[in-house]
Amino acid sequence: MAKRADNSSAEPVLRGRVWVDLGGGAVLTEAAADLLEQIEATGSLSEAARRLRFSYRRAWVLLDAANRRWPWALVSTAIGGRKGGGATLTPAGRAALSAYRDLQIQLETMLDYATPAFRRAVRSERPAPRR
Amino acid sequence: MAKRADNSSAEPVLRGRVWVDLGGGAVLTEAAADLLEQIEATGSLSEAARRLRFSYRRAWVLLDAANRRWPWALVSTAIGGRKGGGATLTPAGRAALSAYRDLQIQLETMLDYATPAFRRAVRSERPAPRR
Numbered sequence: 001m002a003k004r005a006d007n008s009s010a011e012p013v014l015r016g017r018v019w020v021d022l023g024g025g026a027v028l029t030e031a032a033a034d035l036l037e038q039i040e041a042t043g044s045l046s047e048a049a050r051r052l053r054f055s056y057r058r059a060w061v062l063l064d065a066a067n068r069r070w071p072w073a074l075v076s077t078a079i080g081g082r083k084g085g086g087a088t089l090t091p092a093g094r095a096a097l098s099a100y101r102d103l104q105i106q107l108e109t110m111l112d113y114a115t116p117a118f119r120r121a122v123r124s125e126r127p128a129p130r131r
Numbered sequence: 132m133a134k135r136a137d138n139s140s141a142e143p144v145l146r147g148r149v150w151v152d153l154g155g156g157a158v159l160t161e162a163a164a165d166l167l168e169q170i171e172a173t174g175s176l177s178e179a180a181r182r183l184r185f186s187y188r189r190a191w192v193l194l195d196a197a198n199r200r201w202p203w204a205l206v207s208t209a210i211g212g213r214k215g216g217g218a219t220l221t222p223a224g225r226a227a228l229s230a231y232r233d234l235q236i237q238l239e240t241m242l243d244y245a246t247p248a249f250r251r252a253v254r255s256e257r258p259a260p261r262r
Binding site: 011012013014021028030071095117118126 | 141142145147148151152154170203221227229234236255256257258
């Protein structure tokens with residue numbers, strides 16, 4: 001095994017991720033939520049993709065999977081018209097995005113809360129310093 | 132967009148994952164914790180890898196990264212000897228594994244707790260049924 005980095009004074013940082021499964025697959029992930037948020041902000045799937053540096057194809061597939069699996073449409077799209085089409089969140093889409101953001105906040109709160117005990121537990125078994 | 136699946140009666144299921152960063156990278160992940168657990172159970176990295184259906188290379192790289200980044204060695208290895216070498220968790224390794232499992236339990240508790248409110252929030256904006 002390669003040499004250990006000197007991390008004896010670094011503190012472990014707790015990280016996490018949450019997502020929502022439905023019908024046997026992940027339907028609302030961090031990437032999907034970011035996409036919904038940018039669709040809401042820009043009114044456009046292609047502009048949302050550009051801002052997130054997703055390929056248009058990736059954004060489309062992500063949205064399509066979420067839109068098909070969710071019980072109700074999350075995004076409604078218009079083709080043509082005065083503003084050249086566009087995409088907007090449905091009320092169900094706004095509710096899903098908001099509930100997902102709440103969940104992320106609960107995760108961060110939990111991780112912050114757990115951090116001191118985690119660090120104590122890990123340090124409780126540190127080897128005695130060499131003389 | 133393709134047709135939406137009929138998930139109107141399915142309930143969303145909250146899922147999550149936690150990991151530990153140290154020195155700028157993930158060091159204790161679910162896969163690393165599973166590997167530590169199986170090393171503890173079997174006394175052997177290759178047997179641990181086999182049980183988890185990890186390639187030996189994957190297991191080695193995972194363990195090496197964790198062992199190098201963690202402030203103290205998580206696993207000690209012996210070469211040769213009566214039992215043909217082997218791997219065991221150090222006290223620091225056992226403490227890290229146990230603290231990680233505690234963290235997973237806290238995540239599951241949080242997700243269970245958050246589920247009813249999440250489902251209510253999502254359903255609050257369901258479209259009115261068509262007549």
